[in-house]
Structures are given as structure tokens and as C-alpha cells.
Amino acid sequence: MEDKLIEVLETLGYPVFLQGSLLEDQPYPDSFFTFWNDSTEGMSFYDDNENAIIWTYGVYFYSTDPLKVNSKLLEIKPLLKKAGFICTGAGYSVRSDEVTHTGRGMDIIYRQAV
Amino acid sequence: MAKRNRGLGFDYNIFADYSERLEALGGDLKEIFTDLLEQTAETVEWDTDSAMAKGNLPRGGKYSTGKTKKAIVKDSRVKWTASTGEIPLGFDWGKNSAAGYLISGTPRMRPNFRLEDMYARKRYMANLVKDMQQFLLDEIEDRMGG
Numbered sequence: 020m021e022d023k024l025i026e027v028l029e030t031l032g033y034p035v036f037l038q039g040s041l042l043e044d045q046p047y048p049d050s051f052f053t054f055w056n057d058s059t060e061g062m063s064f065y066d067d068n069e070n071a072i073i074w075t076y077g078v079y080f081y082s083t084d085p086l087k088v089n090s091k092l093l094e095i096k097p098l099l100k101k102a103g104f105i106c107t108g109a110g111y112s113v114r115s116d117e118v119t120h121t122g123r124g125m126d127i128i129y130r131q132a133v
Numbered sequence: 134m135a136k137r138n139r140g141l142g143f144d145y146n147i148f149a150d151y152s153e154r155l156e157a158l159g160g161d162l163k164e165i166f167t168d169l170l171e172q173t174a175e176t177v178e179w180d181t182d183s184a185m186a187k188g189n190l191p192r193g194g195k196y197s198t199g200k201t202k203k204a205i206v207k208d209s210r211v212k213w214t215a216s217t218g219e220i221p222l223g224f225d226w227g228k229n230s231a232a233g234y235l236i237s238g239t240p241r242m243r244p245n246f247r248l249e250d251m252y253a254r255k256r257y258m259a260n261l262v263k264d265m266q267q268f269l270l271d272e273i274e275d276r277m278g279g
Contacts, residue, residue: 036240038237038238038239038240038243038244039238039239039240039241039242039243039244040240040243041240041241042241043241045241047240051240053240055237055238055243055244057249057253057254058254058255058256060255075254077237077238077244077253079237079240081240113233113234113237113239114233114234114237114239115239115240116239116240116241116242124237
């Protein structure tokens with residue numbers, strides 16, 4: 020499922036990382052996405068078997084440009100929806116390790132039939 | 134959807150049936166729910182405190198200043214306005230702390246698994262609600278002489 024998410028996030032042309040994977044001494048790119056898989060949950064049980072899995076992700080965008088921080092998550096939202104992800108709302112502020120960058124995050128889910 | 138809420142909350146309507154039954158059995162709802170909510174708050178306080186143990190913090194707590202631990206709501210008490218009771222749980226978001234980004238992580242820091250489990254996933258709150266429902270069921274059974 021990560022592959023599907025990364026593929027969509029990469030369409031805007033910014034680097035994509037797993038949240039927390041940048042090394043301590045690794046500089047931030049000017050603008051980039053990160054993501055984190057919060058949880059997976061089995062659903063639609065029948066005969067002791069799950070027939071669907073709900074994947075929950077946090078998707079984050081960080082940038083030195085506050086205008087991009089405000090707009091890029093909203094720009095990626097229709098692309099994520101087209102790929103089958105469920106996204107609602109307009110996100111929330113998140114902190115960054117660097118004073119040069121601000122960030123915004125959005126929670127998304129994907130219902131996978133199994 | 135597991136929402137990354139800045140606090141914990143639940144729909145009180147799930148306790149409506151229990152309230153009706155307790156009231157019919159002569160229970161003092163305010164007293165019962167005060168007891169229930171304050172016990173729940175104590176559980177959340179203890180769990181949040183445990184999640185902030187040095188071993189669970191980035192770099193083993195090397196950069197910890199203690200500010201976030203101080204933002205944990207302690208000895209929480211219910212405040213009643215007419216028939217509505219409110220009780221703060223978890224973190225005092227008005228205080229300056231790292232709680233927000235310990236839960237969501239940063240590009241250089243993974244989310245704190247324990248805090249994420251409590252504040253960003255459904256399971257923790259679902260288990261709390263089950264415990265609360267059991268508390269109310271026990272109250273009902275006591276009053277029925279069970």
C-alpha cells in the first residue's frame with residue numbers, strides 16, 4: 020500500500036520520505052512530503068476471515084515556502100482520492116525539526132478488499 | 134477514520150441507556166459519572182505518563198527538558214454546568230510542550246508509538262469506553278442486588 024501512496028505523492032515532483040527517516044545531520048530539501056502508517060484494521064469479518072483492511076496514514080508536507088505548505092496538501096488531495104484514498108478536511112499544522120520549514124499534515128485512509 | 138485529535142473524547146450518547154437504567158434504579162447520576170470520569174482521567178494520566186518514560190522518547194530522552202511531562206493533566210476533576218460534565222484528559226494543549234509532534238513525529242523523528250497508540254488510533258479509546266461501560270453495568274447490578 021505504501022507503493023501506491025508514494026506513487027501518488029511523487030506526482031507533484033517533490034521528494035517523499037517515511038516520517039522520521041531523515042538522519043540527524045541530513046539537511047531538509049526545500050519542500051518535501053513524508054508519510055506514516057498509523058494503523059491497519061481488519062473489517063468485514065465473515066467466517067473468521069477479514070474481507071477488508073483499513074489502512075490509516077498521516078501525510079505531511081514541509082517547505083520553506085509557507086504558500087506551498089498551505090496549498091500542496093490541498094493539491095494532492097484530489098489525486099489521492101482518484102487513487103482510491105479517502106481524504107477529508109484541509110489538514111492541520113505540524114512542527115518541523117528545522118526553523119526554516121513549516122508543515123501541514125492530513126490523515127487519509129484506504130479500504131483494501133482482501 | 135483514526136483522527137489525530139489533539140485530545141481524547143467520546144460520544145456521551147453511548148451511555149444514554151445506562152443513564153436511564155441507573156436513574157430508574159434511583160442512582161445519583163452526577164455522583165456516578167463524576168466517579169467514572171475521574172477514574173478514567175486517572176487511567177489516561179497514568180498511561181500518558183508511562184508513554185513519556187525516557188525509553189519511549191526520541192534518542193532515549195536525551196533532549197528531554199521535562200516540559201511535555203509537565204503538560205500532562207494531573208488530578209483532573211469534573212466541572213459540571215447544569216447536567217453537562219467536562220473533564221480534561223491527557224495533555225494541557227494550552228501549555229508549551231512537545232506533545233503534538235511526539236504524536237505526529239517529524240521528518241527526523243518517528244512518532245512516539247505509545248502516544249500515537251493513545252491519541253491517534255481508535256483502539257485505546259475503544260478500550261476505555263468498554264471499561265466505562267463495565268463500570269456502569271456494575272453500578273446497575275449493585276442496585277439490582279446482583
